[in-house]
Amino acid sequence: MRMMTPLSWLIGLGLMLIAPALLGGSGAVYSAFVLIAIFAVMSYGLDVIVSDLGEVSLAHPVFFAAGAYASAIGSSRWGFDPISTLLLAIAAAAIIAAGIGIVTLRMREFVFSLVTYAVTVVGMTLAANWAFLGGSDGITGIPVFNIFGYSALTDRELWPVAWLLLVAALYLVRCFRRSRLGQEAMTVHLNPRLATMSGIDPHRVRIQVFLFSAPITAAAGWLYSYQRAYISADVVDMYFLILMLTAVVLIGRRILLAPLIGVALILCQEKFLSFGGYVDRIILGSVLIVILSFMPRGLAGPAFDMLRWIKRRAKNINT
Amino acid sequence: MVFSKVARTAAAAMMAAGLLASGVQAQEDPIKVGVIFPLSGGAGPQGKHVNWAIEAMAKMINEDGGVMGRQLELISRDDESTPAVGVSRANELISEGVDVIIEGWNSPVTLAMQPVIARAGIMDITAISKADPILSGEGNPLAVRLNSSNAQDGAVIAKFIADAGATRIAFLTENDAYGTGAQASIEASLKEMGHDYEKVAEELFPFDQADFRVQLSNVKSANPDITIAINANEGLGMPAIIRQAKRSRLPGTLVAAVGTVAPSVIEVAGDASEGLVGADIYFPNVEPFASNEVNRRFIATTEELHDYTPDKFMALGATALQVWAMAANEVESLEKEAVANRIRGGSFENTLLGDITFGENGQLNSNHYIFDVTDQQIVVRDSAN
Numbered sequence: 001m002r003m004m005t006p007l008s009w010l011i012g013l014g015l016m017l018i019a020p021a022l023l024g025g026s027g028a029v030y031s032a033f034v035l036i037a038i039f040a041v042m043s044y045g046l047d048v049i050v051s052d053l054g055e056v057s058l059a060h061p062v063f064f065a066a067g068a069y070a071s072a073i074g075s076s077r078w079g080f081d082p083i084s085t086l087l088l089a090i091a092a093a094a095i096i097a098a099g100i101g102i103v104t105l106r107m108r109e110f111v112f113s114l115v116t117y118a119v120t121v122v123g124m125t126l127a128a129n130w131a132f133l134g135g136s137d138g139i140t141g142i143p144v145f146n147i148f149g150y151s152a153l154t155d156r157e158l159w160p161v162a163w164l165l166l167v168a169a170l171y172l173v174r175c176f177r178r179s180r181l182g183q184e185a186m187t188v189h190l191n192p193r194l195a196t197m198s199g200i201d202p203h204r205v206r207i208q209v210f211l212f213s214a215p216i217t218a219a220a221g222w223l224y225s226y227q228r229a230y231i232s233a234d235v236v237d238m239y240f241l242i243l244m245l246t247a248v249v250l251i252g253r254r255i256l257l258a259p260l261i262g263v264a265l266i267l268c269q270e271k272f273l274s275f276g277g278y279v280d281r282i283i284l285g286s287v288l289i290v291i292l293s294f295m296p297r298g299l300a301g302p303a304f305d306m307l308r309w310i311k312r313r314a315k316n317i318n319t
Numbered sequence: 320m321v322f323s324k325v326a327r328t329a330a331a332a333m334m335a336a337g338l339l340a341s342g343v344q345a346q347e348d349p350i351k352v353g354v355i356f357p358l359s360g361g362a363g364p365q366g367k368h369v370n371w372a373i374e375a376m377a378k379m380i381n382e383d384g385g386v387m388g389r390q391l392e393l394i395s396r397d398d399e400s401t402p403a404v405g406v407s408r409a410n411e412l413i414s415e416g417v418d419v420i421i422e423g424w425n426s427p428v429t430l431a432m433q434p435v436i437a438r439a440g441i442m443d444i445t446a447i448s449k450a451d452p453i454l455s456g457e458g459n460p461l462a463v464r465l466n467s468s469n470a471q472d473g474a475v476i477a478k479f480i481a482d483a484g485a486t487r488i489a490f491l492t493e494n495d496a497y498g499t500g501a502q503a504s505i506e507a508s509l510k511e512m513g514h515d516y517e518k519v520a521e522e523l524f525p526f527d528q529a530d531f532r533v534q535l536s537n538v539k540s541a542n543p544d545i546t547i548a549i550n551a552n553e554g555l556g557m558p559a560i561i562r563q564a565k566r567s568r569l570p571g572t573l574v575a576a577v578g579t580v581a582p583s584v585i586e587v588a589g590d591a592s593e594g595l596v597g598a599d600i601y602f603p604n605v606e607p608f609a610s611n612e613v614n615r616r617f618i619a620t621t622e623e624l625h626d627y628t629p630d631k632f633m634a635l636g637a638t639a640l641q642v643w644a645m646a647a648n649e650v651e652s653l654e655k656e657a658v659a660n661r662i663r664g665g666s667f668e669n670t671l672l673g674d675i676t677f678g679e680n681g682q683l684n685s686n687h688y689i690f691d692v693t694d695q696q697i698v699v700r701d702s703a704n
Binding site: 026027028031035076128129135136137138140141142144153154155228229230232233234237239270271274278279280 | 359360397399401402403404406407410411413414426427430431433434435438439450451452455457458494495497
């Protein structure tokens, strides 16, 4: 990715914007692109925790749900516009993230993951039973996305918004990795002792990274609520957790486009090569198991090895 | 000059012929009917059965000349009982150019699909899903639903309690939106009828519970006249309640909430189901359905196609298609607004459910029938409620 110039980024993102039209422009194509963008943004929030901080958070479906519910309640009950609901979604996720960050301050690895999983279980139960969140019936009546006179009644009209959100998420993660906080997170990840000796407070870094990560995932939930126009407890479903985790590790960690490509591959399988609900979930879980067990560097690892080998061979032949 | 005039005339004639041909082609193209139910997972078998029923009804309609002279073509999708998947499948059908979508096994899936289908301007008929917000107009201002609502179901059970003169009532209720909503509907109807009663026990349990001995022990000690069992888990929970209630020698009558006792429940519960009281809106081989010509033809077609006798859910799916076809033929249009307005508040004769009417909000006004279980058979009482 380092080889990519700003111009190639612009061309790539521009091509992505017009890709649905180039692929026929049907409603189903636009829907697929909108969902890929939303779920990719959802996964970028988890990506910085897994790839940079080196922890596995299982609480990210709660941030996604927090964004979706905040947006649904804000728009349908209080009449907030999309900008206000976005701020509400970010605030809700940040508060939850701060709480989790403080509680898990001194926990690492297995215990940390277990506690974050417990948070998701609590979230699922609350979403399904709390009347304020609509209980098992969920929240209806979410209005059409309307901002500065631009109304997105269909996925075709929502696509530019989803694309913008995706570009914003890519930019934020890129900036994070080049920032002091991003460098500190990597140091804490790779060598906590060295980090402490270098004057880095791992607890502060963890909370800051959590506070950076949660709003990204919540922003995806925010747009998802407008796309679906209805939110229920299924947004905290394990499916979203497995989708996020698989998307993050499938291609490889710390590769900027990896979660986007991962989500696109998974959704394409579910959409065009679907074997039914349960079989698709088994496939998704199996991919996660295989990648974590046998390909810790993701699909990009062997691909990079192959490229290096080809380059070496070419060099040897030339010499 | 003359040449150009001839050329213009010829071009105009060719265009007219082309338009006419395309018009004829459009008339001959089949009408696409979208069908979205779970076809995999826990509710997959039931969803497949509803698909079979809609297929049988489409065959009957096509044999009778189709809709506005055009044949029906079904396009079926699996919502996997997941709202997100349902939305995705609805978008696929919209892209396929369907004129109507018949959907709805799980309420959250229906609620998720409604706004998407409504915004696309396509007629959306909910066959089974029961949640009250489906008819609120928020997701689909022109909603139509076939299955009975919680309020209708509650009124039927309340009338049974009042008619039986029971005053000591116990509730065994599934602790979720469906269960608590159904109980609230029964209690609201009892109050509306002015029937004095005492709630002697109220036991709540999660959807997947199978051991009810503690709850039944509490209910038994309260000595109720009637115990209302509200449990939508027909595969596990309801047969377990029936068996364990019999074993615990529960006093009074055990009454199952409307639509929760399918023949499969009685089969699993076995002898313990003797004396159970329930209520439902369709029984394939019991009067008044047994003598209904349309129903008999529907049963015969379904059995011919799939060697399977239709149940209530299948009848509702088939009726959804039949009513839509009748309305479209009558208003001579496939436009959502015209068809929906004909159905909402309208009445239809000779459907497979008999002569039926719809409320202004799109809810089918169901006729409920109280039944007893005798010798492991459903025996419908004489009058409809």
